Amino acid sequence: MAGLPYSEKVMDHFMHPRNVGEIPDASGIGTVGNPVCGDIMKMFIKVENEVIVDAKFKTFGCGAAISTSSMVTEMVKGKTVEEALKISNKAVAEALGGLPPIKMHCSVLAEEALRSALADYYKKTGRDPSAFEPKEKPHEHHEEH
Numbered sequence: 001m002a003g004l005p006y007s008e009k010v011m012d013h014f015m016h017p018r019n020v021g022e023i024p025d026a027s028g029i030g031t032v033g034n035p036v037c038g039d040i041m042k043m044f045i046k047v048e049n050e051v052i053v054d055a056k057f058k059t060f061g062c063g064a065a066i067s068t069s070s071m072v073t074e075m076v077k078g079k080t081v082e083e084a085l086k087i088s089n090k091a092v093a094e095a096l097g098g099l100p101p102i103k104m105h106c107s108v109l110a111e112e113a114l115r116s117a118l119a120d121y122y123k124k125t126g127r128d129p130s131a132f133e134p135k136e137k138p139h140e141h142h143e144e145h
């Protein structure tokens with residue numbers, strides 16, 4: 001869309017987000033928020049035999065937060081839990097054709113929502129999620145974001 005700093009893919013996932021909703025019998029649920037912008041993201045995953053068979057989300061947030069949560073739910077489906085843990089916010093942004101630097105933190109929220117849901121799944125299955133539980137951290141602008 002001319003004049004906007006967003007790729008067509010970002011706009012597409014914002015206008016037509018995939019996997020919006022809840023999974024009633026989710027294997028893991030993660031909720032994260034960014035205290036600066038106030039956006040909140042909730043992610044649900046359904047795991048069978050260590051494979052993510054379904055993922056849904058609810059995001060109360062900006063367009064980039066909606067696009068990145070839509071994309072991350074698409075990316076995790078069919079992946080093993082271990083593979084899903086390797087999905088970075090950068091990979092999500094790249095899959096969307098890039099994000100303006102000022103919006104990269106929105107993709108961080110998507111990565112953290114996923115990790116939080118995975119951590120919940122680990123807890124529910126009696127494993128230690130501390131290695132990848134999202135860290136409580138303030139709004140940051142790292143170089144790698």
Ligand code: FES
Nearest residue numbers: 037039062065106
């Ligand atoms: S502005 Fe808050 S996640 Fe995008």
